[in-house]
Amino acid sequence: MTTSVDNAQTATDPTDTLGTVIDDVIRPQAPIVDRNGAFPRPGVDALAAAGLLGLASSTEVGGAGHGMRAVAEVIERLAAECGSTAMVVLMHYAATAVIEAHGPRDVRAAIAAGDHLTTLAFSEYGSRSHFWSPTGTATVADDDTVRLDARKSWVTAAGEANSYVWSSLPLTRDAGPMTLWLVPSDSAGLSVTGDFDGLGLRGNGSRPMTADGLRVPSTARMAADGAGLDTALGAVLPWFLVLNAAFCLGLADSAVAEAGRHLTGTTLAHTGAALRDAPVTRRDLARLMIRTDALRAFLGDTLTALETGRDDAMLRVLQVKALAGETVADVTDGAMQLCGGSAFRKELGLERRFRDARAARVMAPTTDALHDFVGRLATGLPLLDEANR
Known part of the structure; x- marks a missing residue:
């Protein structure tokens, strides 16, 4: 399994501009993208112009040379605002991992320059x-x-x-x-x-x-x-699964934050109490926060395992998307319940995050497949039997 460590910093770090791109383009476009089912071209173009499509590209071809940890943070922040944009960029980074290892220099350079969007x-x-x-x-x-x-x-x-x-x-x-x-x-x-x-x-x-x-x-x-399967397992799968977990984390974290704002800012007229004043409500919000923070900690440990070459790195990579898919489904469902009927309105953004979160369980490798893979490794079996290779 291969991955790169974040040891490269450029004079102008593309991640410094991410907040501006999110504020100016990604966040305002997110409801439109969702409502119309429109490809988020304005957001993708803005990310390209900011150098973020070349974030994982080698400095040798003009890229930013960042490793998986910085890329995961970008996906997390994008997913918190627009799941569709985050998924497009996620797939671009996963495909870039293969092209960086085996693709032609001119395509690598075009990706690094932000002139080329790729996918799996x-x-x-x-x-x-x-x-x-x-x-x-x-x-x-x-x-x-x-x-x-x-x-x-x-x-x-x-x-x-x-x-x-x-x-x-x-x-x-x-x-x-x-x-x-x-x-x-x-x-x-x-x-x-x-x-x-x-x-x-x-x-x-x-x-x-x-x-x-x-x-x-x-x-x-x-x-x-x-050799495509070995390449997919060694170069693509770590990026794809870890970035999927970051995607789920961004959705879950933003859903918890929105639920917290709603509970704090909504008051019952007949009692004068805010929704947060109910102990059961606070307990349920706390549970969602703990689930989300547990996913954050597990994702961080997975990245550390990859960066340090730990023996359990492959196991962590398989586990993290399985954990993330179940976590984000439960957390967004819980946030919807906490906010009641208000969550069904578009303006909160919770129902969009709830819908976007459903994809994680069924996106290959599915949660069921990942559980089987983890069980195979845990019991000394190969990841795939010969019939599937």
Whole structure:
């Protein structure tokens, strides 16, 4: 498992501008993005202009060179304001981890400069949430190109990203379970084949895509043929799972804060008492705060495990998204109950956070799959049995 430690600081740190971008663009746009199911292009462009899309890119290609801890904080802060924007950026960072390790220098430099949005394209109709078992094919063509054919079921920022880290079966059947490719968005044969009208994360552009005779040069392959699963587990999964936990933390923390403001500022006219004056109400708010702070502590320990190369780092990475998915679901549900009928109104923002939080449990690897993975490691079994590799 690989990750980078936050040991790079640039003269102008992009994270210094995050608050301004949030105040000026992300927060005001969040209700519009949710209401219209619109891709958060203004927010993504503002983050790009501030250098935040290149936050995890190497300084060698002009990036900020930050590690996972700083990136997780960015995702947490974005999720607190707009879950859709946070998820688009999360997937960009997860895909960037692969491109940094195996992608071409010009694309790496474009990401570092904020000129290139990328994303993962793993989920398929044939294998659903089992991203480690692609059904899409890759075949050698006659002119030093490779033909890709697949039906991807969920691709965040579909039709909006500049490139896709694309999974397929290997060229050679016994080479391994999966191969990864870097697919440019303007590739002939690549199309978005559906719309997204979701319960939550309504603006993240998670739509199906199809590759029908799509051609890429053989040099578009990232890592060796058949080594895609090892790359996904070693380079992508830590970023994806840890950033998902940060995403959940941002949602949960903002829901607790909003509930606290509501309980403090709402007074019963017939008694003159604020909602916070009821001991049971304070107890329930405290429980939500403790659950959220426990997730924060676990996420911090997971990052430390990665940064120090601890033996339990892989276990922590698997555990943290499972914990986060259940925590944010329970906390946002509890915040809705605490605020009563007021929580159903759009202006509090609680019902949006409640809906956005539902995605964490079912986003692959799902909570159920992660529990199985944790149990396998805890009992000495490999993460995936041979039938799934």
